[in-house]
Amino acid sequence: MNILLGSDHSGFKLKETIKKILQSQGYTVTDFGCYSEEPVDWPDIALIVAEAVKDKFGDIGILIDGFGGAMCLAANKVKGIRAVSVYNTTAAKLAKEHDDANIICLGAKTVGELENIEIVKTFLSSKPLTETRYLQRLKKVEEIEKKYMK
Secondary structure (H helix, E strand, O other), rough: EEEEEEOOOOHHHHHHHHHHHHHHOOOEEEOOOOOOOOOOOOOHHHHHHHHHHHHHOEEEEEEEEOOOOOHHHHHOOOOOEEEEEEEOHHHOOOOOOOOOOOOOEOOOOOOHHHHHHHHHHHHHHHOOOHHHHHHHHHHHHHHHHHOOOO
C-alpha cells in the first residue's frame, strides 16, 4: 500500500514520526511536504495530496495540520476526494467503514502524538462496509459532486 503524506508546518513533526512508523511496518510512503517547520500555506499541500489520491498515485492520503480541519477543507474541494477530520480511533474506523474516506486529516495540536498514531493504525486496518445503505449514501455524495463540481 502506498500512503501519501502531507502536512503544514504545524504538522511537520507528527508527519515525520508517522512516516517512520509506516515505513518500518512495510508501507510505501510518498511525502509531499512540507519539509521543515518553516511556515507554508496548507491549501497548497492539501491540493497536491488530494490530486495525487484522485489520480491514484497512491492508495490513501494522510494530511496533518494544527487541528485537522483546515487541510480537510481544501482536500474536499477535489472531485472524488472523501477527506475526514478524525480525532480518535472510533472516528477513524467510521471514516473508513461508513464513508470510505480516502484521506484522513489529523490535528497535531489538538490530539496527542500517541493517539494520532493509533488513529492511523485503526484507519489502515479498517475496511469500507458494502451494505446497500452505505453505498447509497456514497452515491448521493457523488451526485452532489456532479451537480456542483463542474
